[in-house]
Amino acid sequence: MKQKIATIFGxxxxIGRHLLRSLAEKDFRIVVATRSPYLNGHLKPLGNPGQIDLEKVNIYDEDNLRNLIKNSNLVINLIGILNQNSKQKFTNIHEKFPSLLSKICNEFNVEKFLHISALGVSHKINSKYMKSKLKGEEKIFENFRNSIILRPSIVFGPEDKFFNQFAFLSQFLPFLPLFGGGETKFQPVYVGDVVKSINAILDKEEIKANIYEIVGPEVYSFRELLEILLKTINRKRFFINVPFSVAKLQAFFMQLLPNPLLTPDQVEILKYDNVATGANPTLFDLDISPLTIESVLPDYIYRFRKGGEFS
Ligand SMILES: NC(=O)c1ccc[n+]([C@@H]2O[C@H](COP(=O)([O-])OP(=O)(O)OC[C@H]3O[C@@H](n4cnc5c(N)ncnc54)[C@H](OP(=O)(O)O)[C@@H]3O)[C@@H](O)[C@H]2O)c1
Known part of the structure; x- marks a missing residue:
């Protein structure tokens, strides 16, 4: 039987690196569509010899996308940005590209199209990130009716942005900031569980739902997340309450940095709880029992402990 082809963007x-490893076990031929094939050679050993190909992609070039998609059975889009700049705009990355990609998937009768969006997408939140993610979802459903969209909460695991960034800051700051008092609620999910959810969706022939909210088993406030982090890395730090108005002013200047800790757009997102709505199925509906932060965090954050892993 001909081997099926999975084309993965991002x-x-x-998340993509964790996903590749498990997709390779599924006996797909995998095409990784990346801007930099020569810088991503390290992805090839995640599969068997010859199983993973790296192809250069220009997400604005329709012909390039058609060539990549035309023989694909499965297409997964993980491309996303947290901050925009002069070259990378939310509308292009989260809206125009998913729209074009889903249109081309429909044209070539791709069997399954999975897209990673974000939990809490809404037109009500005054955030360009959230609005662009939601518009992207709407375009996808117009173009490819049976698309499956995953909306993850904060994703944690080795190389995550949330815990690693605050652990890094705690190495030299005597305090950590509690934006808006640290009361906003989150339901972080382990990257391995995000991957499991994608696998479960691929394994099911008939998927009834189109949108899944990918969340962990527990709800925590921002403050509680920082407390768990500090306990795990065995450090004591003061918390400083930073009201949203002050955070927004600080973020205005921070956004000029290459990798800002906070942008004004993120301050708007932080004003709203980011937890499952109850309106869409979650990991439990896919028979996955998600892992808690406490059971995973110590395994990868130990390098930030004072004195190292065995201190
Ligand atoms: N991580 C989280 O906590 C989280 C939470 C909710 C939702 N999500 C969503 O999940 C998805 C994956 O997140 P992640 O954390 O794995 O993101 P990530 O580590 O930042 O990776 C983003 C990927 O997007 C690709 N990319 C960015 N701009 C591109 C462009 N102009 N052309 C082609 N490729 C481009 C990058 O590929 P190259 O540089 O190799 O080309 C990279 O592989 C995103 O859509 C994100 O919004 C993530």
Whole structure:
């Protein structure tokens, strides 16, 4: 039987790298569509010899996308950005590209199209990130009716942005900031469980739902997340309450940095709880019991402990 082809966009990112390893076990031939094939050669050994190909992609070039998609059975889009700049705009990355990609998937009768969006997408939140993610979802459903969209909460695991960034800051700051008092609630999910959810969706012939909210088993406030982190790395730090108005002013200047801790757009997102709505199925509906932060975090955050892993 002919081997099925999976084309993955954004496979070189945090979630993508974890996904590649498990997709390779599924006996797909995998095409990784990346801007930098020569810088991502390290992805090839995640599969068997010859199983993973790296192809250069320009997400604005329709012909390039058609060539990549035309023989694909499965297409997964993990491309996303947290901050925009002069070259990378939310509308292009989260809206126009998914729209074009889903249109081309429909044209070539791709069997399954999976897209990673974000939990809490809404037009009500005054955030360009959230609005662009939601518009992208709407375009996808117009173009490819049976698309499956995953909306993850904060994703944690080795190389995550949330815990690693605050652990890094705690190495030299005597305090950590509690934006808006640290009361906003989150339901972080382990990257391995995000990967499991994608696998479960691929394994099921008939998927009834189109949108899944990918969340962990527990709800925590921002403050509680920082407390768990500090306990795990065995450090004591003061918390400083930073009201949203002050955070927004600080973020205005921070956004000029190459990898800002906070942008004004993220401050708007932080004003709203980011937890499952109850309106869409979750990991439990896919028979997955998600792992808690406490059971995974110590395994990868130990390098930030004072004195190292065995201190
Ligand atoms: N991580 C989280 O906590 C989280 C939470 C909710 C939702 N999500 C969503 O999940 C998806 C994956 O997240 P992640 O954390 O794995 O992201 P990531 O580590 O930042 O990776 C982003 C990927 O997007 C690709 N990319 C960015 N701009 C591109 C462009 N102009 N052309 C082609 N490729 C481009 C990058 O590929 P190259 O540089 O190799 O080309 C990279 O592989 C994103 O859509 C994100 O919004 C993530």
């Amino acid at each position: 496979a070189s990112g945090f």
